[in-house]
Amino acid sequence: MNAENQKLRGMLNQVTNNYSSLQMHLVTLMQQQSQQNRGAESLQEHGTVGGKSDEKKHEVAGAVVPRQFIDLGPTATADTDEPSQSSSEERTRDLSGSPQNHQENGKGAGREESPESETQGWVQNKASKLSPPKTIDQSAEATMRKARVSVRARSEAPMITDGCQWRKYGQKMAKGNPCPRAYYRCTMAVGCPVRKQVQRCAEDRTILITTYEGTHNHPLPPAAMAMASTTSAAANMLLSGSMSSADGLMNPNFLARTILPCSSNMATISASAPFPTVTLDLTHTPSPLQFQRPTSQFPVPFAAPAQSFPSAQTSPLPQVFSQALYNQSKFSGLQLSQDMESAHQAPPILQQPQPASLADTVSAATAAITADPNFTAALAAAITSIIGGGSAHPNTTINSTANATNSSNTNKISSFPTGN
């Protein structure tokens, strides 16, 4: 029983990883798309893109109903009860424990009444003594808040377009970096705890490092859903990974790094200090920073332990993903650039502005992929096949060598001394 449980968890992790990889591809494609558009007007209609069928689900009458939090997809049923007055000072639901499939999710309603100001620490409750000693009960969400997902992408623009709306609330000079670091906060809903830091890599100025933190507490447009679910999946992957098998392997204090080999956009789980961070690399030109401390690299510690996985490439999983990617590339008129590493010196110049309908197409495709029952069914079939056949090693070397350059869309940031 235990072994099977662990095995299933490993499979789930793998599937999640692949899902994350796919999501990252979507993000990459969309960012390429928006790069091509580079017209800010095409990005304004976040809420109205994909007017086919998704608007009746999420944004009913423009009112942001706090439906649920994006988190990694598997059977995240949308329970939209509890109206939960989403007015000004809602503290009703903070980033409660999203249905993470750890083994110990039995805490259920861990949120008793105790309306102390801990929940919405973001709004100015500075009057009260913030950071009261919280119990371990909220450790899940605390960890969730602490977990960070860093995305490295090549971008000329000072900020990558991930579909969300951000407000800058700070900028500091990092210590070992001539480029400043900007702090953003999600403004799509009041009290959304999601923050991100944007910093340009010191070695390679064309690489933009975006670090996300937190979970959205509001529905997202499909354009934002790609990146958000990707980062959420990555964070969940990190947490579950470091929680399940980390007992002996990954000490939080022990600098452990993991290269996830399932995709070429290397996901690097770094459980080093203070924040557990997973780094999704979209650059494919690994700067030496990435490998500077190979203290302990080992492939996927939280996958099923050395269980015989007889490497069946005929598993439907790669076909699913490649098919999806093929559809993606066919949709958007793009194709995944295979070799970009020659361009790390001279990043590609922005293309001609494309008609704005392409953004809609990509967003619709994103919505279709993320919400398509076929995709879900295919995923379920893949999982079932893996479970049944017991063969899970989907080395779907998806070539994700796209760059994420794009234009500064809604908010212009002009304070980066890129020339320095």
Add this chain to the structure above:
DNA sequence: CGTGTTTGACCTGCGC
């Protein structure tokens, strides 16, 4: 006038 950015001050944790 509402919204978002700028930017110096402020806060907090940490090492000495």
Add this chain to the structure above:
DNA sequence: GCGCAGGTCAAACACG
């Protein structure tokens, strides 16, 4: 306690 570094606040400002 002090200094440093990361992170945040908020008044002032810019912009539509």
